[in-house]
Amino acid sequence: MVNKIERSVLEKIAVIGGGSWASALVKILSENKSQVHWWMRNENDVQHLTNYRHNPRYLSGVTYDLNYVKPSTDLRTAVEVADWVILAVPAAFIQEALSGLEKDALNGKVLISAIKGMIPKQNILITDYLGQQYGVPNSHQLVVAGPCHAEEVAMEKQSYLTIGSYDLATAERFCELLRNRYVKANPLEDLDGVEYCAVIKNIIALACGIARGLNYGDNFQAVLVSNAMQEIERFLHAAMPIHRDLNGSAYLGDLLVTAYSQFSRNRTFGNMIGHGYTVKSAQIEMNMVAEGYYAVQSIYELNKKLKVNMPITTAVYLILYERIAPAVEFEILKEKLT
Numbered sequence: 579m580v581n582k583i584e585r586s587v588l589e590k591i592a593v594i595g596g597g598s599w600a601s602a603l604v605k606i607l608s609e610n611k612s613q614v615h616w617w618m619r620n621e622n623d624v625q626h627l628t629n630y631r632h633n634p635r636y637l638s639g640v641t642y643d644l645n646y647v648k649p650s651t652d653l654r655t656a657v658e659v660a661d662w663v664i665l666a667v668p669a670a671f672i673q674e675a676l677s678g679l680e681k682d683a684l685n686g687k688v689l690i691s692a693i694k695g696m697i698p699k700q701n702i703l704i705t706d707y708l709g710q711q712y713g714v715p716n717s718h719q720l721v722v723a724g725p726c727h728a729e730e731v732a733m734e735k736q737s738y739l740t741i742g743s744y745d746l747a748t749a750e751r752f753c754e755l756l757r758n759r760y761v762k763a764n765p766l767e768d769l770d771g772v773e774y775c776a777v778i779k780n781i782i783a784l785a786c787g788i789a790r791g792l793n794y795g796d797n798f799q800a801v802l803v804s805n806a807m808q809e810i811e812r813f814l815h816a817a818m819p820i821h822r823d824l825n826g827s828a829y830l831g832d833l834l835v836t837a838y839s840q841f842s843r844n845r846t847f848g849n850m851i852g853h854g855y856t857v858k859s860a861q862i863e864m865n866m867v868a869e870g871y872y873a874v875q876s877i878y879e880l881n882k883k884l885k886v887n888m889p890i891t892t893a894v895y896l897i898l899y900e901r902i903a904p905a906v907e908f909e910i911l912k913e914k915l916t
């Protein structure tokens with residue numbers, strides 16, 4: 579019988595993406611002695627990692643053990659040698675990032691989406707895209723959810739991850755690869771619900787940031803977030819109606835951390851919009867991706883069919899895409915909250 583550590587040594591994992599979340603996941607997995615084939619698009623970053631054991635532009639304080647981490651710009655090889663493939667590129671760029679792969683390149687592998695966004699224009703979840711484009715069955719798909727900022731992983735602060743799935747046994751195997759001194763991981767049988775919730779909570783965090791930028795206070799934000807939870811519940815009920823406990827950390831927990839944390843990109847982006855930045859200038863200033871900016875368009879479009887009452891999502895959409903002044907739109911929104 580192979581014990582837990584020995585079995586982990588044998589695990590071969592491809593991590594696709596060179597940003598903050600990929601950097602955090604590579605830290606966790608490689609410290610647990612999985613073999614991580616880490617794809618990033620920038621050759622200079624690969625060279626820097628190989629020479630100095632740090633990712634130069636994201637979580638640059640983390641040191642990687644190159645016995646377990648193999649950085650590369652060669653996507654095909656990274657995927658070919660791996661049994662598990664983790665996607666950690668922002669949703670808007672995932673099609674481009676995977677474009678070098680053959681249609682059958684993901685056959686037999688377990689795909690794990692760590693992405694909290696949707697495919698723009700097609701307005702579909704990442705797991706649906708992987709099914710449609712690469713034929714990955716639901717049983718071979720997992721999603722990483724839960725309130726967890728990369729920056730806190732880098733600092734080894736106690737964190738919790740939930741692995742959403744259709745197949746609890748596979749999710750549990752992946753949880754074993756993640757668990758360590760500062761990470762607890764739990765499987766959950768709700769792939770789509772967890773994935774949609776992670777998308778929508780980013781939109782809500784944008785709203786919280788906008789509110790803060792407009793000088794609304796804690797009283798308003800508490801109402802905004804509790805109304806948001808109801809908005810999420812209505813959406814999930816219409817889109818994926820199964821019984822789920824939305825008080826769980828994969829749902830409410832992730833909403834709270836993103837709405838309140840200093841590390842949230844979405845909240846920071848929203849705050850800049852509330853302060854009067856244009857979308858372009860906020861994107862340039864932040865230099866990281868706020869998924870909610872893209873997601874709000876997808877959810878807004880999708881909701882034209884579902885017709886769920888989503889006042890917060892609608893307000894964020896109108897501000898970001900129809901250029902309605904944040905102060906004007908929030909005057910309207912505040913009358914709709916209870």
Ligand SMILES: NC(=O)C1=CN([C@@H]2O[C@H](COP(=O)(O)OP(=O)(O)OC[C@H]3O[C@@H](n4cnc5c(N)ncnc54)[C@H](OP(=O)(O)O)[C@@H]3O)[C@@H](O)[C@H]2O)C=CC1
Binds near residue numbers: 598636667726
């Ligand atoms: N950061 C976090 O704490 C968490 C993030 N997530 C999710 O993880 C996903 C990744 O976000 P995160 O790591 O934070 O993003 P970052 O903003 O930290 O990094 C973005 C990454 O995407 C890369 N990129 C940009 N354009 C392209 C492209 N066209 N093709 C390939 N790669 C590209 C960037 O490369 P380059 O630097 O070369 O431009 C960079 O590596 C998102 O869906 C996010 O919601 C989930 C949980 C926590």
Ligand SMILES: O=C(CO)COP(=O)(O)O
Binds near residue numbers: 836841844845
């Ligand atoms: O999903 C996250 C934390 O759980 C990250 O949120 P941000 O992208 O807003 O930083």
